Amino acid sequence: MTLCNFFRHLLPLILTLFTSISPSTQQLFSGDLNALHQITYSLTDVKKTGGFFSTWNFTSPEIQNPCVSFSGVTCSVVNNQLRVVSLYLGTGLSDSPGLAGIISAEGLYQLTELTQLVIYPGIVTGFIPSEIGNRLKNLRIIFITNNRITGTIPVSISKLSHLHTLDLSHNKLTGKIPATLTTLLPNLKTLVLSYNRLVGEVPNFSDESQLIHLDLKNNLLDGALPKNFPKTLRYLSLSSNGLWGPVDSVTSSFNLVYLDLSMNKFTGSIPSSLFFTSLQSMYLQRNNFTGKINSPFLSTSTSTSTSSFELYGFGSTIDLSHNLLSGEIPSFLDSVETLFLNNNHFTGKVPESYVSNVFAGKMKTLYLQRNYITLFPMGEKMGTVLPDGVALCLRYNCMVPPAVGLTACPVSAGGPVSRPFGQCSVFNSGKLMG
Ligand SMILES: *[C@@H]1O[C@H](CO)[C@@H](O)[C@H](O)[C@H]1NC(C)=O
Numbered sequence: 139m140t141l142c143n144f145f146r147h148l149l150p151l152i153l154t155l156f157t158s159i160s161p162s163t164q165q166l167f168s169g170d171l172n173a174l175h176q177i178t179y180s181l182t183d184v185k186k187t188g189g190f191f192s193t194w195n196f197t198s199p200e201i202q203n204p205c206v207s208f209s210g211v212t213c214s215v216v217n218n219q220l221r222v223v224s225l226y227l228g229t230g231l232s233d234s235p236g237l238a239g240i241i242s243a244e245g246l247y248q249l250t251e252l253t254q255l256v257i258y259p260g261i262v263t264g265f266i267p268s269e270i271g272n273r274l275k276n277l278r279i280i281f282i283t284n285n286r287i288t289g290t291i292p293v294s295i296s297k298l299s300h301l302h303t304l305d306l307s308h309n310k311l312t313g314k315i316p317a318t319l320t321t322l323l324p325n326l327k328t329l330v331l332s333y334n335r336l337v338g339e340v341p342n343f344s345d346e347s348q349l350i351h352l353d354l355k356n357n358l359l360d361g362a363l364p365k366n367f368p369k370t371l372r373y374l375s376l377s378s379n380g381l382w383g384p385v386d387s388v389t390s391s392f393n394l395v396y397l398d399l400s401m402n403k404f405t406g407s408i409p410s411s412l413f414f415t416s417l418q419s420m421y422l423q424r425n426n427f428t429g430k431i432n433s434p435f436l437s438t439s440t441s442t443s444t445s446s447f448e449l450y451g452f453g454s455t456i457d458l459s460h461n462l463l464s465g466e467i468p469s470f471l472d473s474v475e476t477l478f479l480n481n482n483h484f485t486g487k488v489p490e491s492y493v494s495n496v497f498a499g500k501m502k503t504l505y506l507q508r509n510y511i512t513l514f515p516m517g518e519k520m521g522t523v524l525p526d527g528v529a530l531c532l533r534y535n536c537m538v539p540p541a542v543g544l545t546a547c548p549v550s551a552g553g554p555v556s557r558p559f560g561q562c563s564v565f566n567s568g569k570l571m572g
């Protein structure tokens with residue numbers, strides 16, 4: 139996913155590079171040639187024959203210009219010298235085991251005109267050279283993912299004023315996220331540090347931040363959220379960390395289309411303004427959110443009529459499952475295609491618009507199991523069958539669910555079909571409704 143996104147950002151850059159390349163007779167700047175040589179001393183193909191480096195033949199660089207014959211090397215004329223401007227190490231093919239070894243700091247530091255550094259998935263170990271931000275001032279893209287890089291994120295990266303994309307996901311990085319990474323880099327659009335072992339807090343953002351994509355999921359981050367997030371943000375994932383406290387500050391990113399705060403320790407209520415954005419994918423499951431789901435619309439009396447215009451729709455997903463949410467099932471979520479409200483404390487009856495949208499096949503997944511719901515109002519749909527591909531689960535509530543609401547339940551919905559009477563009396567004055 140990030141790879142795909144990455145190439146979308148990259149394409150215009152690649153195009154401009156190709157038009158500026160001079161594959162002429164000009165020879166590669168000797169410092170860069172030396173750098174490439176050093177890189178081969180510290181990095182090798184996991185696959186011994188026909189791997190990535192098989193095209194890197196240094197015997198006669200005057201005849202086989204590395205800019206033309208070495209795979210992964212792109213050059214451009216800078217100040218009348220032919221310089222390496224991008225380095226893509228590894229084939230990037232899904233069936234390739236990638237590279238092993240370490241990143242040679244000495245080699246890398248000589249490539250002073252480098253704008254793009256990519257290391258494709260492999261088993262590369264060692265540190266990210268700490269002076270990278272002081273030496274390679276033109277870097278726009280650093281993409282070193284799915285390897286075994288250890289150590290901390292060099293603070294010097296915060297000096298790369300042209301940096302656009304930093305993706306170091308799926309490595310073994312430790313330590314804190316340098317605070318300056320999100321305050322000093324006005325051009326940074328994509329920051330992906332997911333699947334590492336980073337600790338500390340989510341860093342603060344400067345008002346000038348233009349970040350669009352922030353992914354810090356699956357780390358060891360803790361603490362409360364920063365006071366505000368960039369307004370430009372469209373994708374935010376902080377899933378699977380140890381973050382706690384309220385989440386109100388994410389509403390400062392009112393351009394979000396994707397939000398994943400699942401599997402943390404967040405508390406408080408879910409801000410109603412999160413339901414009033416273009417946010418079509420929202421994952422807040424497995425936290426400790428409490429309270430009612432408040433409609434983003436001012437008057438509750440209009441909330442039933444909101445179903446006439448579709449707030450959500452095709453492809454939308456909202457997962458609020460496994461929290462401590464209470465009150466009635468909110469009717470304004472009736473246009474969501476995939477909706478998980480299971481394992482909460484919801485009470486009362488399911489809105490009729492849910493029933494009609496489920497039977498119309500618009501609401502494709504509706505999980506309501508393990509709440510305290512008293513009625514799924516089948517009305518005239520009684521006795522009809524669910525459309526193909528619709529999954530409805532109503533198990534373990536304070537009612538005998540209609541037969542259609544039992545079929546698609548996950549194993550975890552388990553237990554008896556209805557909640558024991560004693561549990562329900564707390565919320566529903568002791569009535570077990572059918
Ligand atoms: C490298 O290039 C030289 C001369 O162009 C050639 O003789 C040699 O076989 C090549 N080596 C490999 C490993 O391809």
Ligand SMILES: *[C@@H]1O[C@H](CO)[C@@H](O)[C@H](O)[C@H]1NC(C)=O
Pocket residue numbers: 317339340341342364
């Ligand atoms: C963010 O700013 C707040 C208040 O200014 C401060 O308390 C907090 O430590 C900062 N967070 C980080 C990660 O530096």
Ligand SMILES: *[C@@H]1O[C@H](CO)[C@@H](O)[C@H](O)[C@H]1NC(C)=O
Pocket residue numbers: 402403404424425426
């Ligand atoms: C939620 O709160 C309960 C009780 O306070 C606690 O036992 C549980 O671990 C919390 N869950 C999460 C995901 O923080």
